[in-house]
Every structure is written in C-alpha cells, then in structure tokens.
Amino acid sequence: MTAWLSVIGIGEDGLDGLSSAARTLLGQAELIIGGERHLAMVPDDGRERLCWPRPLKAAIPEILARRGRRVAVLATGDPMCYGVGARLSRVVSADEMTIIPALSAFSLAAARMAWSLPDIETVTLHGRPAEMIIPCLYPGARILALTADGGTPGTVARILCEQGYPDSRMSVVEQMGGPAERRIDGIARDWPDGRAAELNTLAVECIAAPGTVAHPRLPGLPDDVFLHDGQLTKREVRAATLALLAPLPAQRLWDVGAGAGSIAIEWLRSHPNNKAVAIERAPERCALIARNAAALGAPLLEVVEGSAPQALAGLGAPDAVFIGGGIGAEGLVDTCWRALPPGGRLVANVVTVEGEKTVFECHQRLGGSLTRIAVCRGEAVGPYTGWKPLMPVTQWAAVKP
Template structure:
C-alpha cells in the first residue's frame, strides 16, 4: 500500500451556510495559493478570503468546465470549496475519482441531510437521502411509500414546485413537504405544506425538502402489475415475469442483457432489485426502444442502457453480462453467439412459438439446464357463469453457460 502524502496539492473544504470553518479548514485556506469555488461560497467566506494572498477563482458553469480548470492547477497549493459534506451527493467524489490517492484530502462540513434531520428530529439512519439537484425527480418513484421519510436536495427554489407537481401526478398529493432553505445560516427558513396545496413561489437557494409520503406505493415483489409499464402488447406478463426474474437470480452489481426488450419490463425490474444493478436492453424496433427509455425514466431507472439493433449483431461491443434474458428474436445464430460468453453467465429464454420451442428443446438436450413449461389460465365470463381461458403456453429454458 502506497503511503498517503501528508500535504497534497488539493484540499476539498466543505462550507456551510453559516460560513463556519474548522481550524483545519482555516489553516488550509490560509496556506492556499488558489481558492476555487462557486460564487455563493466565495461570498460566504469573503472575510476569510480577504485575509489571504490566495488567487480567487469562481467555479464556472457548467460544473465540468470547472473540473478541467481545477485539474490544470496541479502543482500549486489549491483549496476547492464545496457544499457541506463533499462526499454526500457532492463534488468530492467527482474530484477524487480524477486523482490518485494522496493527491487530495478533504475537510468536510456538516451535510444538509444532517441539518435537515436535526431540525425535524428524524433518525438519519432510517431516512432515505437523495441528491436530486442534478438528477430527475423520477428517481423518487421506487422510494415513495407511506411510513417512509425522505430528504432530497433540489437544484433551486423553482424545483420545489416541480417536485409538488410530480407528487400530485404520482397520486401522492397528500404527501407532507418540509421545505428548508439555507439550512445552518442566517437566512434559514422552514415551511411545511402538502404537495396538493403547495404554491410556494419565493423559495431561495440552497434548498432541500423532507418528505412524508402518502399514496399507493409500487409493490416490492418482482412481477409488478402489467399496467406499471406502457406497452403495445409486447410485454412479459406479470406471472411469467416473476418466474423469469426468479430464474435470472439477480445479485447486487450484476449486469443483464435483456434481448428483445419489448416494453423493458424485465430489464427495469432487474434494476429495481438493487442500486448497484446494471442492465442493457436490446430492441430492434425503434418505437419500442423509445418506449423502453420512457418506461425506465418514469420509474426512476434511467440508468438502463437501450441499444437499438437486432441480436446477435447488436451485442458486439457491449459490456459482458452476468445474466441474459431472451424475450424476443430467438434464433440458432443468437444461441451460438451466447455460447461465446464467459463461463458462468446465466441464460434464461422464453419461447411461445413451436419453432422457438423446438430450438429450446434441442438446446436443453445439448447443454442441460432446466426446461419449464408454463401454462396459465384466467377466469372469464362464460354465459351467466365463469370459465377458464388459457393463454399460450410458454416454454422457459434456463442454464448456466
């Protein structure tokens, strides 16, 4: 293990709205040749910075431009200012990922989540904390449930109205919103409203909102209702989807290929299992590919990668999968291509047609695995009574390659 430098060129300092700094942070700023930070933070520390000889550089917009300018300062003694705790939905990890260990150190301040929880008396370890200042509000979809508590950061005051509108559209209009501005500083303000009645038009930045959701949550079990996903009929139906995901056996951090994505339901539910999951949906039809993206975004799973193309050709260059689901476009050429994957990858494929069923029967005979026939019937009106209406039987082959 390499020894960490005692005096790296970059110090990342967390700044709160009260402009209070630890002795270590003050010492780092006093020794700095350059102090770089957002204009708001530079203004908060104006008195401290006036006593230094450091060159003051405002952080530009967009944020990425500032990262480039900061990296160009390597070799000088630099302090980068960030909000609160730089490593909790802050700039810290972005900067640290660009530098070797030992080239930087961090002096965190109090995070906005800690301040918000302390104002409300909430147990922080039991509260979901999300950084939505640079992410879509749809990331909330999987977390909204009665009895839960959430704290989310937002980009600006106008985003509070956007959040209320999102909650109303999701039938969570009764949700209590604790709107908190400039926590920890002289401008601090806390107001509580419901999403249904929210009409705040004077919210100042920086802002976070604590939520107490009220509404109907998405089910936790795999096999969500088919109505969860916009579709044109090309969807793995709920009971079969549950059996398919069980066979795929997702584990944290794994990558799925969802081939013949249709509505994207398999790939999206795979991602819902854990924040570390990764998935790529491959779909030949452009309209369906667009629908997959829309479904993923609406459910907060916008990290789903969608590839337009027909397998097996569209698989070239994709990151290797840990599991593969074939929901459409099954062919001998595709099975042969999947045979080239690294040993240990799990394959699950569903067949409805006789031709596809014959392919799976032959593949099962040659490669082993499990072959399952799924037959489902729904109760439907039959005259004045009811009877069973059978769906097409589905043959599911699952195997470890």
C-alpha cells in the first residue's frame, strides 16, 4: 500500500523549521492531527483537525478509519524518539507511513551542553516515575533526561541528594529551538523550589559525595542496599541466579515468593525496557519490595500481594520465572512452566530438604540442571578470620524446549 500517513516532526520554531518535503506533505493533508501546541503552529485554513485525546490511543481507531486518505500527524522533534511515531508504527506498517524527523530534544540538548550523545546516558522521565533515572547515576555520569513537566527537575534534584550525588550540576533547557528558549543552571542540593517551564529537558553531571557507593547495573548488589527481614537472596547466589535467568531487553520476569524483591529489582535495573512482577503473600514484605524498588531505580516493578499459583492468574506472560519461595504449593511449578514460551527460563532456589525433594522431582520430569551453591564468607573470629557458611542453596534451572 502506498503511504497515506505522514508523521512530521516539528520543533519550537514551528513551520519555519520544516523541510520542503514536510511542508508539502502537510500542505496536502486532508486531516491534520497533533497536540494543541502543534496545531496552533498551523494557520487554520478550514481543513479537518484532530487534537490528541487523552489517552492518546483513543485516536488510533479514528486514524485507521482514514486509511488510504491523506493524513498528517505533527509530532515533537523526532517522532521515533519516545514520540508518537513509535506508537503509530505498532498499528500502521512502515510502507504506509512517511516519517520526517526534526531534531530530537536529546540532539538539541547535547548541542547546548556540547556533550557527545553516544557517550552519555539518555533516559525519558516523560510518563514514567522520576526514579527511572537512578540506574543512570554513577560518578562522572552525564545524563540527558526528557521530563514529564516543570516539576521534574526539582524531583530529580531531591533524588540526586538522596542517592549521594548532592553536588551534581544540573541544567534545565526550556523550549529549546524556539524564541522562548531559556537555560537554568544550578547544583542539586541548592536547586530552587518552583517549577521550570512545562517543556524542558534536563542535563545532569553526577558528582558523588565522599563515601557514596555507586551501584552498577550488573547483578550482585550488596545485600545491605535492600531493606529486608532476612528473606533476601544473598549477593553471591543472586548474581548466579540472574545469570541463569538471563534477562534480555524488554523481557518480563515473574519473581515468585519475592521476599525483598531483589531478583526482580536487579532484573529491571539491567535494562530500562525490562518488566517484572513480584509475587509475595506477606503484606509487610510487599511494602519492603515497593520501597526497595523505588530506592534502587525500579519504580515500575509490579507488586502482586497474594499466594502463587492463584496470584499468577491474569499476569502478562513471562520470559523467565524465578521461584524463591513457595515451591511446594500445589501446581506452582507446572503453572509457571506452562506460562513460559519456548526458550523461557525457570530457576528455583531452595534451602530445605522438602524443597529439594520438589526440585529433584521437577528435574527428573522437566530436565535442566541442579546446582548446589555453598558460600562461606570470611569473618572475624577474635583476632583471626574464619569462614562463616551461609545456608547452602540448591538450584534447579531449566530452559523450556
């Protein structure tokens, strides 16, 4: 099918900044769709217009109903960079669309800061909790963040202080590329109250306070960064477990019997598009999981309070399942195994003989590997050092054929 839908990126300089190809497509459109800000840039000449409804997906059927007619969508900056183009490409095939990008906010802000784009962290906090910036924090990190609104810079300043980066330099660039462009520079600890302009992009240069421990995105965070009541998969075992769960970008984990949520949180930290559900029956542990998730930069962790397997009903299909508790529950392993696609990973850790009996049966029935992990940590014994054993963990791991 020939292209009927034009997706045209536009900046704060409005029609003046459009290429002649973009102007032609806009000029020929029978229907123009955009946000209020975008539609205000186009003089009203009587053609049909549609302002994005909330939620935006409500407009999708209207757009698809025009298939074959000339429709132009105006989008901020680069429509394929956290923009509406990405959304439309899920329902309209590439050969039906002409996409003409303008400069993204990342490109504009990188130019303002004179930062090399591939050498920095880029993150969107638009429509997402500001805690999503936490996995990007490390000494010397340079971060460009798309923001939700004028309140985001203040929220990020608070997060930087809480995370041990109070001296970080912050720059907010408002309405880049237009006549009202303005830049505000400051330090996180002194960031003024009050809001920036609603359209802004944030640049952060992370400066750690003395004693701040930086957390890599690779699994195996220290145990003491998690709030827990003892039900925590310890660091050495956690790293080994995540290696077998093998998170790939955009995949979903079920963390069954999540305890402090450490496995799900490290799964999420490994890639911003990852998804995870923590299933935990004890309400006080659910509260710990939620607090750990926010503090460690995994605010999108879904916490489900309830007992598995019943609590698994209706959850989005997993790519990997970790069973850290409740393995003896009737039907649990089979429910998880059925939910996995081919290539999906199941890992179960047990510390009791009863748990071992279950995983031994599972191993015989479903295959995979059994591993015994016995960790001893060196600790002071008077003036000497001795080995303090942690409870040995038996691990069953299987990949669905």
